[in-house]
Amino acid sequence: xxxxxxxxxNMITYAMVIAAFAIVQVLRTTGHLSSLMTGLLxxxxxxxxxxxxxxxxxxxSGELSLGHAGFMCVGAFVxxxxxxxxxxxxxxxxxxxxxxxxxxAAVAAVFGILIGIPVLRLKGDYLAIVTxxxxxxxxxxxxxxxxxxxxxxxxxxxxxxxxxxxxxDGVILLGGPQGINGIxxxxxxxxxxxxxxxxxxxxxxLIDSRDGRAIKAIRDNRxxxxxxxxxxxxxxxMAFTVSAALAGVAGALYSxxxxxxxxxKFNFNTSIxxxxxxxxxxxxxxRGSVIAAVLLTALPELLRGLADYRMLIYAxxxxxMMLFNWAPKALEWRERYLGRFFRKSAKxxx
Amino acid sequence: MAVMLxxxxxxxSFGGLRxxxxxDIKIEKGQLYGLIGPNGAGKTTVFNLLTGVYRPDTxxxxxxxTNITGKKTIEINKAGIARTFQxxxxxxxxxxxxxxxxxxxxxxxxxxxxxxxxxxxxxxVEREMDERAMELLHVFELDEDVNTLASNLPYGKQRKLExxxxxxxxxxxxxxxxxxxxxxxxxTQALMDMIRFVRDHFDxxxxxxxxxxxxxxxxxxxxSVLNFGEIxxxxxxxDVLNNPQVITAYLGE
Numbered sequence: 001x002x003x004x005x006x007x008x009x010n011m012i013t014y015a016m017v018i019a020a021f022a023i024v025q026v027l028r029t030t031g032h033l034s035s036l037m038t039g040l041l042x043x044x045x046x047x048x049x050x051x052x053x054x055x056x057x058x059x060x061s062g063e064l065s066l067g068h069a070g071f072m073c074v075g076a077f078v079x080x081x082x083x084x085x086x087x088x089x090x091x092x093x094x095x096x097x098x099x100x101x102x103x104x105a106a107v108a109a110v111f112g113i114l115i116g117i118p119v120l121r122l123k124g125d126y127l128a129i130v131t132x133x134x135x136x137x138x139x140x141x142x143x144x145x146x147x148x149x150x151x152x153x154x155x156x157x158x159x160x161x162x163x164x165x166x167x168x169d170g171v172i173l174l175g176g177p178q179g180i181n182g183i184x185x186x187x188x189x190x191x192x193x194x195x196x197x198x199x200x201x202x203x204x205x206l207i208d209s210r211d212g213r214a215i216k217a218i219r220d221n222r223x224x225x226x227x228x229x230x231x232x233x234x235x236x237x238m239a240f241t242v243s244a245a246l247a248g249v250a251g252a253l254y255s256x257x258x259x260x261x262x263x264x265k266f267n268f269n270t271s272i273x274x275x276x277x278x279x280x281x282x283x284x285x286x287r288g289s290v291i292a293a294v295l296l297t298a299l300p301e302l303l304r305g306l307a308d309y310r311m312l313i314y315a316x317x318x319x320x321m322m323l324f325n326w327a328p329k330a331l332e333w334r335e336r337y338l339g340r341f342f343r344k345s346a347k348x349x350x
Numbered sequence: 351m352a353v354m355l356x357x358x359x360x361x362x363s364f365g366g367l368r369x370x371x372x373x374d375i376k377i378e379k380g381q382l383y384g385l386i387g388p389n390g391a392g393k394t395t396v397f398n399l400l401t402g403v404y405r406p407d408t409x410x411x412x413x414x415x416t417n418i419t420g421k422k423t424i425e426i427n428k429a430g431i432a433r434t435f436q437x438x439x440x441x442x443x444x445x446x447x448x449x450x451x452x453x454x455x456x457x458x459x460x461x462x463x464x465x466x467x468x469x470x471x472x473x474x475v476e477r478e479m480d481e482r483a484m485e486l487l488h489v490f491e492l493d494e495d496v497n498t499l500a501s502n503l504p505y506g507k508q509r510k511l512e513x514x515x516x517x518x519x520x521x522x523x524x525x526x527x528x529x530x531x532x533x534x535x536x537x538t539q540a541l542m543d544m545i546r547f548v549r550d551h552f553d554x555x556x557x558x559x560x561x562x563x564x565x566x567x568x569x570x571x572x573x574s575v576l577n578f579g580e581i582x583x584x585x586x587x588x589d590v591l592n593n594p595q596v597i598t599a600y601l602g603e
Binding site for chain 1: 424439455458
């Protein structure tokens with residue numbers, strides 16, 4: 001009974017993503033997609049993954065994280081460095097990209113654990129502020145790192161590129177604030193969609209399992225969860241780490257879509273943007289995050305023709321979405337009129 | 351008879367306040383034991399000490415021969431103490447079924463990877479959990495509400511669900527913190543029957559805090575009376591309730 005409705009709801013989410021992919025591909029081959037929109041396809045996937053991963057922490061685990069851009073930053077740089085180092089050795093692009101994403105996820109997960117252990121001892125607003133601080137720290141530390149490679153191997157410095165002490169044949173891989181240049185553009189819309197589907201698969205199945213139940217139980221009542229033998233630390237850390245790893249995946253996808261990558265891109269605004277997707281899509285509602293991320297990333301570009309009115313319309317859409325998802329009357333209306341389609345999945349899929 | 355819980359000289363201070371002092375209690379297997387006392391006497395603090403929410407300053411707690419003094423809540427639950435709360439604490443956004451399945455967490459397990467990739471162990475264990483949870487829900491007549499969110503249940507059913515969730519952890523000793531709070535006389539009567547049924551059906555030892563004297567005198571075999579953190583009287587229910595000191599503590603001079 002319950003299992004089936006969850007299953008159905010998840011299938012609708014996957015079907016939506018695949019349908020969107022099919023439509024875009026058709027539009028693309030028939031030449032109906034502007035170059036602007038084509039350029040937006042990979043970032044769309046990036047933000048969808050980022051939003052879904054953040055929803056795991058904010059919606060399912062119930063902790064406000066304001067530093068998700070930090071994990072994305074780690075993933076982006078690790079992935080890009082890997083690709084830059086293995087450009088000659090691994091020539092098969094899908095394999096190289098797959099390995100880069102995997103490594104990015106693993107390193108971001110390690111950062112998730114390292115940061116999660118101290119941070120998750122805090123609660124509520126304090127946790128939010130400290131995650132914000134860690135996000136900024138990650139960005140700023142990467143901003144001063146210089147990594148070079150010559151015939152002797154790797155050189156690392158935190159001062160400047162001359163302190164690397166490289167031979168004449170040395171190549172700078174990571175140049176501090178200048179970041180990484182000449183990343184090979186391994187990502188594509190197809191890879192993006194595959195990563196979105198994998199992310200959804202992991203998050204949706206995790207939520208609907210024994211561990212997900214424990215995570216949600218802690219969110220709903222920490223003391224009661226402890227009283228029935230659920231380890232708070234373990235499950236909070238699990239949610240945080242999985243989320244960090246997936247943010248790392250988003251980062252790797254992002255960096256392989258750019259020629260140059262700078263740490264300054266992963267600032268507070270990016271974290272807040274992800275949070276906006278999560279809140280407007282509905283906290284704890286994974287499908288909502290996907291829709292909100294797509295809509296709010298594509299919208300400013302679609303409205304470019306309206307010039308000055310662009311941000312005004314964007315703001316109005318934000319407000320309308322918030323009302324649609326949170327206002328009691330709107331929820332009532334949805335239940336009544338869209339109910340036929342949504343009722344089963346929305347009511348019991350929570 | 352075998353002793354299920356033996357507490358000796360239990361005590362805790364909060365700042366300068368000695369909240370519980372020199373608390374001794376001995377509960378036999380299968381007993382229905384009551385802990386009563388005026389407001390602020392320290393009853394819930396005793397529960398919090400027994401379940402590891404607070405660490406006792408002094409004394410020892412032995413459950414069924416195992417010393418569990420000073421252990422963490424999770425370990426104490428695994429050792430065999432489960433509880434309900436005075437102000438109901440359910441997992442409000444989870445369904446009734448999932449609340450009980452959360453209680454089964456430590457008894458039916460599979461790895462996180464098995465959960466994500468839906469391996470055979472996931473299907474098998476989830477089915478076991480469903481069956482066990484449905485059994486429990488059936489006992490508490492909650493099988494109609496399986497898919498309802500816990501926060502949407504009426505008050506009486508929430509109390510029942512909390513007990514069902516506690517029993518799902520397969521405890522040796524069940525602590526009930528004011529189970530009849532906010533219930534009318536009819537509901538209290540039904541609750542008494544249910545507590546007795548739980549004791550017999552699950553072979554449970556039960557320690558309960560209660561204010562409702564009708565319930566206490568109706569089902570508890572022995573009582574401890576707590577006043578200002580210390581035991582005032584202890585023994586067979588009828589004797590304790592006729593103790594003049596107890597009457598004074600409750601009703602005043």
